[in-house]
Amino acid sequence: MMITCKQIAKKMADQKLHEVPTFQRWWMKLHIKMCVVCGSYQQDAEKFQQAESKFAELEEEYGSKLDADFKQKLKDKLRETCKEDNI
Amino acid sequence: MEQERNPEFWVEEYSDYLFGFAYSRLNDSHKAEDVVQETFLAAVKSLDKFDGRVPVKFWLRGIMKNKIVDSIKRDLRELNESELNSFPEVNTKLFKTTGIFSRKVEEWEFDPFQSFEKEEFWQIFKSCLEKMKDPLRSIYMMKEIDGIDAKQICKEFNISHANLWVITHRVRKSMKLCLNKNWGDTYK
Numbered sequence: 001m002m003i004t005c006k007q008i009a010k011k012m013a014d015q016k017l018h019e020v021p022t023f024q025r026w027w028m029k030l031h032i033k034m035c036v037v038c039g040s041y042q043q044d045a046e047k048f049q050q051a052e053s054k055f056a057e058l059e060e061e062y063g064s065k066l067d068a069d070f071k072q073k074l075k076d077k078l079r080e081t082c083k084e085d086n087i
Numbered sequence: 088m089e090q091e092r093n094p095e096f097w098v099e100e101y102s103d104y105l106f107g108f109a110y111s112r113l114n115d116s117h118k119a120e121d122v123v124q125e126t127f128l129a130a131v132k133s134l135d136k137f138d139g140r141v142p143v144k145f146w147l148r149g150i151m152k153n154k155i156v157d158s159i160k161r162d163l164r165e166l167n168e169s170e171l172n173s174f175p176e177v178n179t180k181l182f183k184t185t186g187i188f189s190r191k192v193e194e195w196e197f198d199p200f201q202s203f204e205k206e207e208f209w210q211i212f213k214s215c216l217e218k219m220k221d222p223l224r225s226i227y228m229m230k231e232i233d234g235i236d237a238k239q240i241c242k243e244f245n246i247s248h249a250n251l252w253v254i255t256h257r258v259r260k261s262m263k264l265c266l267n268k269n270w271g272d273t274y275k
């Protein structure tokens with residue numbers, strides 16, 4: 001069975017890898033392992049995925065401050081809403 | 088625990104965090120303020136659904152992610168129709184003829200994994216992210232950083248999976264160029 005880089009790229013882009021029959025999927029995995037183009041693309045994507053998930057964690061504290069006036073108005077508004085809704 | 092259900096306590100405790108989160112996705116402080124307000128109001132209305140299984144901070148953030156999607160959608164509507172298709176890199180035809188096959192990988196000019204350990208690297212990463220073009224940037228962040236389901240994003244923005252893939256591909260490519268330029272020499 002021949003599987004081309006083209007087919008793999010297409011399937012990955014459409015997120016249809018899960019629709020591929022198991023046998024064919026096995027061939028695709030093998031291809032990605034053996035093929036320089038697909039392999040380096042895959043590895044590159046993994047580096048980015050790691051960067052992105054790390055960034056998501058680190059981003060915890062932004063150091064941004066919400067305007068103090070806005071905060072006060074927001075509290076007032078929430079108090080109003082709670083009263084209206086009997087919360 | 089009582090406090091966790093008190094909206095005024097939320098404002099005190101989490102509004103700066105939520106504002107920063109929204110701001111980094113919307114790049115506009117007024118829009119970020121609006122989103123924070125919408126989030127708190129929506130949270131008050133669905134307070135009875137909060138079961139305390141996740142910390143209230145993350146519960147609020149979960150609500151806000153959807154409000155951010157709405158805000159970006161509003162923007163796109165204001166900017167006028169089929170906004171995404173006007174980006175040449177996302178144009179489906181172009182994608183089919185060239186985009187999908189030109190997967191040649193740009194070199195990293197530094198060691199990524201070692202760099203990930205450095206605090207300064209993330210400041211560069213953040214400032215590179217800020218330079219990316221909207222709405223591609225915000226869609227990329229929702230997909231790859233906030234982990235919003237691809238199906239949901241495609242539906243909300245009316246784009247195909249293939250186009251979403253191109254968005255990630257393009258943003259990552261520009262991110263790498265920016266990182267190479269601004270970090271490549273600092274740390275090899």
Ligand SMILES: [Zn+2]
Binds near residue numbers: 005031035037038
């Ligand atoms: Zn290949």
